[in-house]
Amino acid sequence: MSAQEWVALVFLIAGCFFYLAGTIGLLRFGDVHSRLHALTKADNLGLMLVCASLAVLAANWRITALLVLTWLLGLLAATVSAHLIARHARRVEK
Amino acid sequence: MSVDLLIDGLLGLGMIVLALQVVSERTVLRSIILFVVFGLVMALAWTRLQAPDLALAEAAIGAGVTGALMMMAWRRLLIINPEHSADTPRGRSAVAIPVALLSTALVATIGLSALNIEPHIDTAGRVALDEMTDTGLGNPVTGVLLLFRNLDTLLEMAVLLIALLGARAISAPARPEEAAVVETTTPLVGALLATLVPLSILIATHLLLAGTNEPGGAFQAGAVLAAGGVALVLTARLQPAKRPGLATQLAVTAGLLAFVGIGVGIMAFGETLLALPGTWAVYLIETAMMVSIGLTLALLFAGAPALVGRRA
Numbered sequence: 001m002s003a004q005e006w007v008a009l010v011f012l013i014a015g016c017f018f019y020l021a022g023t024i025g026l027l028r029f030g031d032v033h034s035r036l037h038a039l040t041k042a043d044n045l046g047l048m049l050v051c052a053s054l055a056v057l058a059a060n061w062r063i064t065a066l067l068v069l070t071w072l073l074g075l076l077a078a079t080v081s082a083h084l085i086a087r088h089a090r091r092v093e094k
Numbered sequence: 095m096s097v098d099l100l101i102d103g104l105l106g107l108g109m110i111v112l113a114l115q116v117v118s119e120r121t122v123l124r125s126i127i128l129f130v131v132f133g134l135v136m137a138l139a140w141t142r143l144q145a146p147d148l149a150l151a152e153a154a155i156g157a158g159v160t161g162a163l164m165m166m167a168w169r170r171l172l173i174i175n176p177e178h179s180a181d182t183p184r185g186r187s188a189v190a191i192p193v194a195l196l197s198t199a200l201v202a203t204i205g206l207s208a209l210n211i212e213p214h215i216d217t218a219g220r221v222a223l224d225e226m227t228d229t230g231l232g233n234p235v236t237g238v239l240l241l242f243r244n245l246d247t248l249l250e251m252a253v254l255l256i257a258l259l260g261a262r263a264i265s266a267p268a269r270p271e272e273a274a275v276v277e278t279t280t281p282l283v284g285a286l287l288a289t290l291v292p293l294s295i296l297i298a299t300h301l302l303l304a305g306t307n308e309p310g311g312a313f314q315a316g317a318v319l320a321a322g323g324v325a326l327v328l329t330a331r332l333q334p335a336k337r338p339g340l341a342t343q344l345a346v347t348a349g350l351l352a353f354v355g356i357g358v359g360i361m362a363f364g365e366t367l368l369a370l371p372g373t374w375a376v377y378l379i380e381t382a383m384m385v386s387i388g389l390t391l392a393l394l395f396a397g398a399p400a401l402v403g404r405r406a
Contacts (some may be wrong), residue, residue: 052399073293087280 008056015049018042020033027072033087105139113301122171126164128222133157146309150301154317157389162324166395190319227343230373232307240376244368248357251349251383258346258390265397283329294322302384308375312349312380316387323392333396342389342400352379 001009026040051067058064112132119125122263133156140149222242223234231237238248298315326332355370356375370376382403393401 072115073289076286076289083280083282 004056004059011049011053011056015046015053018046018049022046033086036081036082036086040078044075044078045086102142105135105142108135109139125160126168130157130161131159133161147233147311149308149316150314151317153313154321158325158394159317159395162321163395166397170397178218187287194369203250229375233305233309233311235309236305236380237375240379241370242371244353244357248350248353248368250388252263252351254390255350258393261394261397262399268274287325287331289331290325291322294318294325298322298384298388304378305380312383313387315380315384317391319384319388320391320395323388323401324395327392327396331403332392332396332401333404334396335402337398338400342376342393343390345385346393348385349379 010089019042022039022042026035029035029038048071051071055067058067059090107237109132112135114124116132119128133152136156137149137153140146140152152209222238226232226234226237227240229237229241231241301310301315301318302312303310305315308345323332344406346352356379359370360369361367363371365371370379393399
C-alpha cells in the first residue's frame with residue numbers, strides 16, 4: 001500500500017469512529033437535546049473525515065472541490081434541522 | 095469480489111429488513127420515515143447494479159418527493175381528524191398473512207424463472223445501443239425515453255397532468271393552519287433557503303443538460319426543482335392560491351404541449367408521428383418536461399391549484 005492509501009485509510013477509520021460514536025450516542029442518550037448533541041457534532045466530523053479520505057484517494061482538485069461542497073451542504077442541513085428539532089422539543093417541554 | 099458480495103448482501107438484507115419494518119411499524123409516522131430510508135438504500139442498490147439513472151430517480155422521487163408527500167398527507171390526517179389519530183396502533187388485517195405469503199411466492203417464482211433466462215444478443219436493447227450513434231445523444235436512457243419509446247414518456251407526462259387534475263378535483267382547499275409547517279421566522283431557515291433554492295435550480299439545470307450524455311434527465315431534474323419548491327411551500331415563502339394564472343397553466347402543461355406540438359407538427363414534413371427531428375427537439379422537450387414535472391409535484395405537495403410568493 002502506498003503512503004497515499006495509508007493516509008486515506010487513517011482518515012476513513014477515524015471518520016467511521018466518529019459515525020459510530022454519534023450513532024451510539026443517538027441510541028443511548030436519554031433526551032432529545034443530548035441525542036442531537038451526539039449526532040450532529042460527531043456526524044459532521046465523521047463526514048469531513050470520510051470526504052478527506054476520498055479526496056486523498058482521488059488526488060484530483062475537481063473531485064476535492066465537490067467533496068468539500070458535499071460536506072458544507074451536509075453541515076448546513078444538519079445545523080438547521082438540529083436547530084429546528086431542538087426548538088420544537090423545547091416548546092413541547094414547556 | 096468477496097467485498098462486493100458483502101456490500102451487496104448487506105444492501106439486500108437491509109432492504110428486506112427495512113421493508114418488513116415499513117409495514118410492521120407501530121405508527122404511521124415511523125413507517126413513513128422508514129419508507130424514505132428504504133428509498134435511499136434502494137438508490138444505493140441501483141447504483142450497485144450500475145443503473146445511475148434509476149438511482150437518481152429513486153433518490154429524488156422515490157425517497158425525496160414521495161416521502162414529503164406522505165408526510166404532508168399524514169399531517170393533513172391529524173388536522174382533519176385529531177381524535178382518530180394516525181398514531182394509534184393498527185390491528186393487523188386478517189388477510190395480511192395470506193397476502194404476504196402469496197406475494198413472497200410470486201416474487202420467488204419470478205426470481206427463479208428469471209435465473210433461467212438466456213440473454214439474447216439481438217434484443218431490443220442491443221438494437222437501441224447500435225442506433226445510438228446516429229442520434230447525437232450519449233446517454234442510452236435518454237435515447238430510449240425520448241426517441242425509441244417516446245410514446246411511453248409522452249403518456250407518463252399525461253398521467254402526471256391527470257394526477258394533478260384528479261387531486262384538484264377531490265381535495266378540499268387547504269386551510270390556513272395547514273399551510274406553514276416549519277417555523278418560518280428563525281433566521282437559520284432564511285439562510286438555508288437562500289442556499290438551497292438557488293442550488294436546487296442549479297442542480298436541476300445540470301441534471302437536465304447532463305441527461306444528454308450522462309445519467310440525468312427531465313424526471314430527475316424536475317424532482318430536484320420540486321424539492322426547492324417544497325422547501326419554499328414548507329416555509330410559507332410560497333403560499334397556496336385559489337386560481338391558477340396563465341403562467342401556472344402554461345408551465346404545468348408545457349411538457350405535454352411541447353411533446354405533442356413537435357411530435358404532431360413533424361407530420362406536416364412527411365415524417366411519422368413523434369419522429370423527433372434532432373437533438374434540439376430533445377432539449378426543448380426535456381426542458382419543458384422539467385418545468386412541468388417540477389411545478390406539478392410542488393402543486394401536489396401544496397395541495398393547491400396555484401402558488402403565490404409571499405414575504406414571510
